[in-house]
Amino acid sequence: MAARRTVSAKTASPEKAARLRASAKARSGPTAREARSLERRQAILDAALEEFSARGFEATRLDDVAKRAKIAKGTIYLYFRDKESLFQELIRDMLTPIIGTIQNVGAIEAPLAVLADRLVDMFVREVFETRRKDVIRLMITEGRRFPKIAEFYYREVLSHIIAAVRAILRRAAARGEVSAALADFPQILVAPGLVAIVWSGLFDRFEPLDVRAMMKTHVELLLASRKAS
Amino acid sequence: MAARRTVSAKTASPEKAARLRASAKARSGPTAREARSLERRQAILDAALEEFSARGFEATRLDDVAKRAKIAKGTIYLYFRDKESLFQELIRDMLTPIIGTIQNVGAIEAPLAVLADRLVDMFVREVFETRRKDVIRLMITEGRRFPKIAEFYYREVLSHIIAAVRAILRRAAARGEVSAALADFPQILVAPGLVAIVWSGLFDRFEPLDVRAMMKTHVELLLASRKAS
DNA sequence: TATAAATGACTGACTAGTCAGTCATAAATA
DNA sequence: TATTTATGACTGACTAGTCAGTCATTTATA
Structure with missing residues (x-):
């Protein structure tokens, strides 16, 4: 269990991903916040797919990914450690x-x-x-x-x-x-x-x-x- | 003849390529200068192949190509219009x-x-x-x-x-x-x-x-x- | 042949622009 | 109110392409 946390902290944002995935935290289904958070994450992934496949990894600007996902650039870093992640x-x-x-x-x-x-x-x-x-x-x-x-x-x-x-x-x-x-x-x-x-x-x-x-x-x-x- | 000049100016360096290729200029084979020039060009291509295939187009620095070809960066632009060329x-x-x-x-x-x-x-x-x-x-x-x-x-x-x-x-x-x-x-x-x-x-x-x-x-x-x- | 002038290949410091990632601040939520 | 989430202006590192100046080689002249 401790391991789970460590692993996901490595690949994605420090804490959130772990929390989201382990969101079967005994009682209470996904709160509104958590649901929204998953949506955001997905929006970023969708936008990234679009940009990456149009321009390739290097040439893709995270500014454009953010714009397409309709969020601010900084938000990306709340969900993913960096561009490569x-x-x-x-x-x-x-x-x-x-x-x-x-x-x-x-x-x-x-x-x-x-x-x-x-x-x-x-x-x-x-x-x-x-x-x-x-x-x-x-x-x-x-x-x-x-x-x-x-x-x-x-x-x-x-x-x-x-x-x-x-x-x-x-x-x-x-x-x-x-x-x-x-x-x-x-x-x-x-x-x-x-x-x-x-x-x-x-x-x-x-x-x-x-x-x-x-x-x-x-x-x-x-x-x-x-x-x- | 004027045409020849225009065409090659588009693809490679302004003048040189045309001159080199049309070097069957009546008398006198390739002078020492011209031979050296062709060598240079080839050295750049060799170095570029090495760097491009190791790092990809975007990630390749022309500084590194120059270093590998043992010339100055500016020299590349005497032989090729730009990186894409x-x-x-x-x-x-x-x-x-x-x-x-x-x-x-x-x-x-x-x-x-x-x-x-x-x-x-x-x-x-x-x-x-x-x-x-x-x-x-x-x-x-x-x-x-x-x-x-x-x-x-x-x-x-x-x-x-x-x-x-x-x-x-x-x-x-x-x-x-x-x-x-x-x-x-x-x-x-x-x-x-x-x-x-x-x-x-x-x-x-x-x-x-x-x-x-x-x-x-x-x-x-x-x-x-x-x-x- | 010896000397001077012309050529153009070459250099590398510099400019102008780019963009990943940060962080102080603001908004949203509990 | 306290805490979490979001924002976007900002920074610092990086690099394609430029250009004024150098110098070896070639050509013209005496």
Whole structure:
């Protein structure tokens, strides 16, 4: 319990976050104040996402984040320790929920063709067509300069995704639905999704790219590779 | 002639670049001065590549570039109009040569299995294991904030690569070596390469990724998809 | 060839502007 | 009233780009 406090004090504002999260303090639900406080925090995160994905981390001015969130700049520092902290919590908040979604798909017993379709659909609907696309783009573009964030993302998100996808592929290979080699590189399955995210940011205006069609084509090609045997 | 002067004044230093490039001025090869000048320019580009890929565009200080190139800061402005210009010329110089290489591979008449192997090999040797990897990473990470550079890259490099790869795939499909669908998305073939570049910058220290093996596996899977029919 | 004049590459101190983070003060709430 | 939350003017550190002056190299002249 003491530990909980220490941890959150490190990542966010000194005391408040801890208090808010531990707000199940025996009696009395979230007071009006606490609710308002959570709203503020969320408003800041929303504004930050907007600015960061439009301008990148370095070029984003906290003055602009504050303006967009309709608060004063100083208020940001009541909720986040500094600019980098804000960035990190933004990524955490947006990407952590994906893990469960993927693991759920993996839990289904069904032919790979079905699971793969679901994964593609999930990716398009829950990532590509949402702000999460921008967060992943931020991870790609800024991650290198924030080793801590890259580590967090790998440990808390990516490794779980890789593991889940690998498990799916292994089972499918055992059933002869794909080559076992694919399970060695789960990244291959996701690669077109990543490419689509990068492409959409850079080249869509010259040559639009249909993510869903590309990913479906890719999956079909990979699956076809074992129809033979 | 007057035109030449105007054009180069736009992209690089006011006058010098034009003079240097048009240095076939009738008689007398490159004088000592001109040779030295070209060396300087290259030294700046080398230093800039180093700094930009280590810190990103925004965070790179031209003071540091100058220090690394062992010149004074002001000298940079004799060779490049500004920081962004330097960045753009760096990308141009490094990536333009790739086009020819790829087109050469495409010109070979051989089974797709052979061409694909060559392409993978070429990518690993000429891109992934060289500084070009860093330049492509820069393109990915910074391109969004420099629409002009993204456009240049698309027009002068990427579109040619896509076209060349697509041609290869179409021919192969006609011969029944792969599904014709692959030619609709040449990006699929290159996707693992891109993923490897991103991965190597962010997660290699947690889980190294064997690019060559991954790309070879991918190609095998895609090719296997038509062995059947 | 020897000397003087012209060139232009190079320097680095300086300017003008930016922005993350602070803190004294004010407003809101209990 | 006492305490918590919010404000935004302010500071200090930082850096892209400038420019007046230096000096090595080249060209013109005697």
